[in-house]
Amino acid sequence: MKNFNTNTTNADEWLTPQNILSALGPFDLDPCAPINRPWDMAARHYTVDDDGLSRPWEGRVWLNPPYGTHTFEWMERLAEHREGLALIFARTETRGFHSTIWNKAHSVFFFRGRLRFCRIDGSQAQSANAPSCLVSYSEADTVTIMRAQDRGDIQGRLCLLQRRAVAAGEE
Template sequence: MSDLQMSLGIAGKGMSGHQTSHASTHEWLTPPEIIRALGHFDLDPCAPETRPWPTAGKHYTFEDNGLVQEWSGRVWMNPPYGDFVHDWMRRMVNHGNGIVLIFARTETATFFNYVWPHAHAILFIKGRLRFHKVDGSKAKNGGGAPSVLIAYGEDNADALQKCGIAGQFIRLDQTSKAIDAEVVDDAG
């Protein structure tokens, strides 16, 4: 595995990392209707090399290593899934302005470290998302787990609440927490 793959959190995976052991491809794209419903984003730091539709005004791909690039504005993030998702989530928490799409695994260290104490709102998407292939066609089956959209910043929480995506919206009270504080890693 290259240093770039390690820093991106991708060990032999495509940029989006939505995969199962039976998948014929490792790169799965966010359905375009999700992006359209959430409005314009300035940056996608986890963009696939090949994309049939834009996800933001600016895209960082695997080769750009979006994890170490400068982030500005409103960020859309569908991070590579796997062992390094916490690095991407920590970066979003520290940036504080964007929406993340990940699996709704609420019992994990990722949720307890980067979602519950820092996010402003979450939207549990009804049903399983059907991601798209890089040619734009829909995958035959839904994702490997339920998905959730996570908003960082009040404007993004408002966007989630008004987006019209079917699911359960929950606004989180972050008034007593330091949202812009550095997140400390834990081993769990």
């Protein structure tokens, strides 16, 4: 089983399309924001210079983490924070997906088709090289996804997950 997402173009910064942010926001913090960005993803931003993984997270987080070997470190941090949404590749077979999403998330929304991310200059890139998903660790964020889907702002399939802690009566 693989433990990483691949990024074949080796580009580090891919922006979430504005329509997705508008459908799911507002957000208080983006801990993975580009230094130079054509639009804001949240009210506050940490860039690579700030080391958002080690900084305090407050409020509702928008997480479009670096895709690669460290993706699931960011997902673990969001699982602990439990307030916000993450946009990642739907690499459902990986160890990281199993440990930080299948075993901890409240829901996963699988987008219909491939997303077209944006470059840091705001222009639209070609379709992503893998399918994408939204990950929620709270009921409130799952409801936000459901409302966006009901309005037709996003298209795909929402899967509610049985978290192990709840199933075991540990929560």
